[in-house]
Amino acid sequence: xxxxxxxxxxxxxxxxxxxxxxxxxxxxxxxxxxxAQVEMVRxxxxxxxxxxxxxxxxxxxxxxxARSLGVKKSMWLKDALEILPSLVLVDGSDLTHYRQxxxxxxxxxxxxxxxxxxxxxxxxxxxxTDIIGDYLNNSExxxxxxxxxxxxxxxxxDPCGCGCYTRLVAGTHIAKELRQQIYExxxxxxxAGVAHNKLLAKLVSGxxxxxxxxxxxxxxxxxxxxxxxxxxxxxxxxxxxxxALEDLGIxxxxxxxxxxxxxxxxxxxxxxxxxxxxxxxxxxxxxxxKSGRPQSIGLEDAFRKITCITAVRVKYYTLLERLLxxxxxxxxxxxxxxxxxxxxxxxxxFGHRExxxxxxxxSVFTMGVKGVNEDTKSYLxxxxxxxxxxxxxxxxxxxxTLVGVGFNKFIERAQDAQAISNFFSKRTRQQTDDQxxxxxxxxxxxxxxxxxxxxNRKVLESFTAESSMVSSEENSxxxxxxxxxxxxxxxxxxxxxxxxxxxxxxxELDNYKGDKEVEEVIENASETRKELISxxxxxxxxxxxxxxxxxxxxxxxxxxxxxxxxxxxxxLQQEILLASENKQNPKVxxxxxxxxxxxxxxxxxxxxxxxxxx
DNA sequence: CAGGGGGACT
DNA sequence: AGTCCCC
Numbered sequence: 290x291x292x293x294x295x296x297x298x299x300x301x302x303x304x305x306x307x308x309x310x311x312x313x314x315x316x317x318x319x320x321x322x323x324x325a326q327v328e329m330v331r332x333x334x335x336x337x338x339x340x341x342x343x344x345x346x347x348x349x350x351x352x353x354x355a356r357s358l359g360v361k362k363s364m365w366l367k368d369a370l371e372i373l374p375s376l377v378l379v380d381g382s383d384l385t386h387y388r389q390x391x392x393x394x395x396x397x398x399x400x401x402x403x404x405x406x407x408x409x410x411x412x413x414x415x416x417x418t419d420i421i422g423d424y425l426n427n428s429e430x431x432x433x434x435x436x437x438x439x440x441x442x443x444x445x446x447d448p449c450g451c452g453c454y455t456r457l458v459a460g461t462h463i464a465k466e467l468r469q470q471i472y473e474x475x476x477x478x479x480x481a482g483v484a485h486n487k488l489l490a491k492l493v494s495g496x497x498x499x500x501x502x503x504x505x506x507x508x509x510x511x512x513x514x515x516x517x518x519x520x521x522x523x524x525x526x527x528x529x530x531x532x533a534l535e536d537l538g539i540x541x542x543x544x545x546x547x548x549x550x551x552x553x554x555x556x557x558x559x560x561x562x563x564x565x566x567x568x569x570x571x572x573x574x575x576x577x578x579k580s581g582r583p584q585s586i587g588l589e590d591a592f593r594k595i596t597c598i599t600a601v602r603v604k605y606y607t608l609l610e611r612l613l614x615x616x617x618x619x620x621x622x623x624x625x626x627x628x629x630x631x632x633x634x635x636x637x638x639f640g641h642r643e644x645x646x647x648x649x650x651x652s653v654f655t656m657g658v659k660g661v662n663e664d665t666k667s668y669l670x671x672x673x674x675x676x677x678x679x680x681x682x683x684x685x686x687x688x689x690t691l692v693g694v695g696f697n698k699f700i701e702r703a704q705d706a707q708a709i710s711n712f713f714s715k716r717t718r719q720q721t722d723d724q725x726x727x728x729x730x731x732x733x734x735x736x737x738x739x740x741x742x743x744x745n746r747k748v749l750e751s752f753t754a755e756s757s758m759v760s761s762e763e764n765s766x767x768x769x770x771x772x773x774x775x776x777x778x779x780x781x782x783x784x785x786x787x788x789x790x791x792x793x794x795x796x797e798l799d800n801y802k803g804d805k806e807v808e809e810v811i812e813n814a815s816e817t818r819k820e821l822i823s824x825x826x827x828x829x830x831x832x833x834x835x836x837x838x839x840x841x842x843x844x845x846x847x848x849x850x851x852x853x854x855x856x857x858x859x860x861l862q863q864e865i866l867l868a869s870e871n872k873q874n875p876k877v878x879x880x881x882x883x884x885x886x887x888x889x890x891x892x893x894x895x896x897x898x899x900x901x902x903x
Numbered sequence: 904c905a906g907g908g909g910g911a912c913t
Numbered sequence: 914a915g916t917c918c919c920c
């Protein structure tokens with residue numbers, strides 16, 4: 290009972306000859322201009338205005354008021370404002386609220402069935418095959434039907450004979466109900482597509498926009514696929530695959546349908562070749578996979594130009610602070626840290642990133658009764674900078690247009706966590722003669738094992754809270770298993786101990802009473818703070834315009850964005866200014882005992898290395 | 904400055 | 914770690 294066109298494949302094309310019985314019923318739900326809707330729900334005053342959501346210089350989406358006035362998705366901000374000067378803009382760089390709405394929407398779908406697969410923040414595939422029985426008594430179709438009206442009226446029952454007609458009609462009722470519930474719980478409107486596979490459901494969901502739905506019956510598949518014209522409009526055929534096909538003289542879906550598998554196999558392996566052909570016929574056997582929680586959590590910041598190491602540190606530090614909040618919300622313990630950069634490249638322009646990763650010890654996130662604190666941040670910062678230096682040779686000129694940081698593996702199950710924590714504590718015992726290892730071991734075990742418990746949740750949440758610094762001794766045992774990493778990655782800070790002082794939370798000073806060397810580092814830093822960050826100057830720094838009129842203004846180092854600078858915590862502002870000062874006036878900074886005793890053994894010089902500051 | 908994510912496969 | 918895909 291497959292459609293005729295599905296048999297047009299080559300004889301050797303075995304997969305294509307397997308009939309598609311359309312046994313499944315799949316929904317694709319796609320939120321209308323997602324970011325714009327979220328902002329309109331959050332501020333109903335925006336409803337009637339032309340609204341654009343921007344990220345940097347790009348308007349990533351806009352509401353339908355704006356669209357009716359000639360603005361399109363993914364326009365340059367400049368172009369959008371030229372067309373529509375009255376466009377109201379909201380910055381959508383921080384995805385926090387979008388993530389929240391997104392998971393609420395998926396959660397509504399999950400009340401129907403667990404078979405929900407997320408695609409990006411605003412799309413969900415739902416396999417409703419399991420629950421279709423509850424909806425079979427509906428005879429009327431909800432929403433639109435793809436294709437010619439007359440054509441569909443011919444088939445008023447189930448011409449296919451496999452029961453797909455009845456199931457798809459039932460699917461339209463589920464889609465209707467789901468969209469209604471999403472609207473009631475979140476205030477967000479969606480489109481939906483109903484079909485017998487993911488490809489088709491997705492293709493058809495956008496046929497009537499916004500806030501509408503469409504069903505596709507199998508006998509319309511051929512017409513639908515032909516109407517796509519270019520192969521590029523098939524999900525799964527991206528720019529690279531499209532160009533490869535183009536090289537073979539295949540540009541349209543029809544050409545792909547008529548292509549010979551052997552020709553495709555000159556550019557793709559057999560499996561891929563077959564998949565491409567299947568797609569052109571609207572055949573897609575891929576299952577709807579439960580999405581579960583994200584497998585990575587990361588943040589990026591793009592910009593036009595960063596050329597100095599201090600700015601890099603500032604960017605990573607800022608991203609890391611936000612990332613730790615996301616991590617605390619997530620509740621899981623990460624096992625791997627990934628750092629990325631995008632180097633300026635005239636040819637590639639964008640898209641390409643270089644990345645490096647390292648395992649991170651789970652103890653970094655679980656040790657310490659008072660939770661993870663500033664110290665964890667600087668530990669991770671050193672990891673980050675270590676990876677960064679593997680990608681960028683800061684002794685030479687460099688030009689970055691993006692930095693990113695993320696966690697991409699998580700300790701999932703109690704058993705795994707147990708094994709991992711045992712592994713770490715074992716290593717620690719062998720390598721150090723740590724009397725406290727018993728205590729640490731039990732800490733790790735307990736926390737990791739129950740990392741979903743409320744108690745542990747609290748520990749995680751305290752990442753971001755101001756909390757007290759642990760003693761140096763505790764530090765050394767906590768991180769000793771990552772010794773190798775620290776030695777490599779701490780290099781930057783070794784070379785400029787004055788920077789270290791600026792990392793210290795001023796509220797934690799009491800912890801260092803009596804430690805002369807540490808106090809000295811801190812004093813250095815606090816003097817710097819007093820000198821450079823007086824309230825007046827802060828005001829000046831935060832306002833570009835007033836700054837240009839005042840003579841007392843701080844002159845920021847080249848490459849430092851004033852807006853970025855003013856948004857930073859004082860300690861990082863100091864770091865920048867200090868670094869810039871040192872650049873012009875390299876001076877010797879007296880060495881102090883630093884936070885992690887291991888370092889002192891490896892420090893080679895007391896002098897500030899102006900090269901690292903660039 | 905396409906942005907700010909994410910996933911699967913190799 | 915890189916490539917390709919998706920939104």
